[in-house]
Amino acid sequence: MSSPLIGRRLALSLFPWSHRLFKLVSASGCRQVSKAAAKAEVEFDYDGPSMKTTVPGPRSQALTKQLGEIQNVAAVNFFCNYEESRGNYLVDVDGNRMLDVYTQISSIPIGYNHPALLKLVTNPNNMSAFVNRPALGILPPENFPDKLTESLLSVAPSGMSRVQTMACGSCSNENAYKAMFITYRNKERGYSAPSVEDNTSCMINQAPGCPDLSILSFMGAFHGRTLGCLATTHSKAIHKLDVPSFDWPIAPFPTLQYPLEEFVRENAQEEARCLEETEDLIVKWRQKGKPVAGIVIEPIQAEGGDNHASADFFIKLRKIATKHGCAFHVDEVQTGGGSTGKFWAHEHWGMDDPADIVSFSKKLLTGGFYHKDELQADKPYRIFNTWMGDPSKNLFLCEVLNVIRKENLLDEVARSGKALLNGLYALQVQYPGLLSRARGQGTFCAIDVCDDATRDKILVRTRDKGILLGGCGQQSIRFRPSLVFKEYHVHFFLNVFNDVLAEFK
Secondary structure, three states: OOHHHHHHHHHHHHOHHHOEEEOOOOOOOOOOOOOOOOOEEEOOOOOOOEOOOOOOOHHHHHHHHHHHOOOOOOOOOOOEOOOOOEEOEEEEOOOOEEEEOOHHHHOOOOOEOOHHHHHHHHOHHHHHHHHOOOOOOOOOOOOHHHHHHHOHHHHOOOOOOEEEEEOOHHHHHHHHHHHHHHHHHHHHOOOOOOOHHHHHHHHHOOOOOOOOOEEEEEOOOOOOOOHHHHHOOOOOHHHHOOOOOOOOOEEOOOOOOOOHHHOHHHHHHHHHHHHHHHHHHHHHHHHOOOOEEEEEEOOOEOOOOOEOOOHHHHHHHHHHHHHOOOEEEEEOOOOOOOOOOOOOHHHHHOOOOOOOEEEEOHHHOOEEEEEOHHHOOOOOOOOOOOOOOOHHHHHHHHHHHHHHHHOOHHHHHHHHHHHHHHHHHHHHHHOOOOEEEEEEEOOEEEEEEOOHHHHHHHHHHHHHOOEEOEEEOOOEEEEOOOOOOOHHHHHHHHHHHHHHHHOOO
């Protein structure tokens, strides 16, 4: 990040009279399906997309070729100019400026180059945290307890006062699984010390030291790409192909019919079927000698297609876990951080005791998991790696949380999400053969397209018009804007999106 850029951003953030008023203007030729965007004071945003080349442009193509000599680049969309990106807008290396409604797979909390975060970087008191990355498990910095209290513990899920930091979503879930297994075995042993046989057999990957325990997951789930996480990931074959896995139970996740109000009875029956089969699987795996130590589930199956279930489903699933002595792990890697209108998506369930473990990453800028006291590791090095997170990310998270509170961004998400979902409802009525099953909480929304090929074409054409979206599942488009995505951004997007859809009518 260049010094001139930091200076420009800080000027905007430190001097109120330098704020500018931006008005989003509909792209030429767009059909107006949404109300005109109102003027709004935006501290660090652009005034709209600006497209100079096709995407990827020539510079992106050249860099892709260069990187292709080093690693696989088949998934690379284009190369970015992060120094010039700001607010809700991502700029690529060819100078194309796009309204980003995908935000690095839902991981940008308050937009690109937020002035508060740039100011934090330039504070001399913070320099050590960026220069020195410690091995937190053995040599944490002096202010680490205070910063954890100020950041992660200030937004801890109900009933949890312990948090273990990690680097990413996959290692957060992987270590959460280990915590569930360790706790299960400690209970089985009556909390006595492991036997000599336990210690010797584990060294050759044999029982009882390496027990035949399992974790129950759900079809359509995505929990990561490491080995344990892959055993609980069931969204796309490409993630799992050719990788050995475990014989762990896979329960059906409810397939709801939309609109929800027209299929209340059918959806209730579907959820009851899935819950019954889940409990049957727990019993079956215990009889197989591979008892279920934990259940892992996403509040909304994101990568698997934005699949929802009712609060009642999760409440009953939690009770099943408790009944059978299974730890209940809620994976909030993608849903956590405010995009559903509440800081944690599981808060929509209205439970005082929603989980035993809650994992996080993405919008919280660091990975990790919250857990109840009983899942605390009983010995050193059992839940451990070199870095176990990064203290500098806690500094950023503290500031992000300050911005969320100061600007009431969860209320903003609720307003923007309502406008976005209502707009998607209107578009699926306008294009009934093209769109269906609009759904969402807050701005965490999705809509289905008639088939995957058409979905992919829509994503490309929308990008060509300056709107960056993402797909999920077999044929869904998912919307993952930052928390500073406002109603006028929604209306601008809806008009451009409608213009693209009209090309497929």
